[in-house]
Amino acid sequence: MKKRIMIDLDDVIVDQSGWIKVINDYLNSNHTIDDVKGYYIQDLVPEEKMNEYTKYFITQNIYDYCNLNKNCYEVLKELNEVYDVYICSAYVYKDDVSFSAKFLEHKFNFLYKNLPFLDPKKFIFSDDKKVIECDIKIDDKIDNLENANTKILFTCYHNKKISDEKLEENDVIRVYSWDDIKKILL
Ligand SMILES: [Mg+2]
Structure with missing residues (x-):
């Protein structure tokens, strides 16, 4: 039997360019991902503009502007074998x-169109990833790695500062790229 591996979409398969583009279009700004201080990219929007921004955001599809992370396509294709x-x-x-239902549709369509070798029956949409048990998990959020034998943290803007000690305590391996994933899993 093949080992089961669960992989996150945002900040693992795709980068943050969609989120940033929609915010910059709305604010007429030039933010980059380095300006984001916490987990939520939309915190770049000033609080008094948040309601109006949300109304704008829901008319957009961030996945029209997201890029696949470097070598993701190739490595994912190999992993899938x-x-x-x-x-x-x-x-x-x-x-x-x-x-949320519309957001799910955008996510599904992005995966379906851009990673055609994947089985859409194996797309899972859930905010509680802990309940799913897998041999291997790859995510940018440490909590989402629970319930896996091999836990792989994909480095991105909000998790850079997590110490090696904390990762070790939680049995988590940090990777910086899809090439690192390839080295570990293939
Ligand atoms: Mg993520």
Whole structure:
């Protein structure tokens, strides 16, 4: 039996360019990902503009502007030959929960169109990834790696500062790229 591997979409398969573009279009700004201080990219929007921004955001599809991370396509394709690959993505949009079904549609369509070798029956949409048990998990959020034998943290803007000690304590391996994933899993 093939080993089961669960891979996150945002900040692992794709980069943050969609989020940043929509914010910059709205604010008429030139923010980059380095300006983001916490986890939520939309915190770049001043609080007094947040309601109006959310109304704008739900008319957009960030996945029209997201890029696949470097070598993701090739490595994922190879992984898919060796492992039972599931993609798991959270889809509840916290600033307007009623947008979530549409958000899920955008995510599904992005995966379906851009990674055609993946089995859409193995797309999972859930904000609670802990309940899913897998041999291997790859995510940019440490909590989402629970319930896996091999836990792989994909480095991105919000998790850079997590110490090696903390990663070791939680049995987590840090990777910086899809080439690192290839080295570990293939
Ligand atoms: Mg993510």
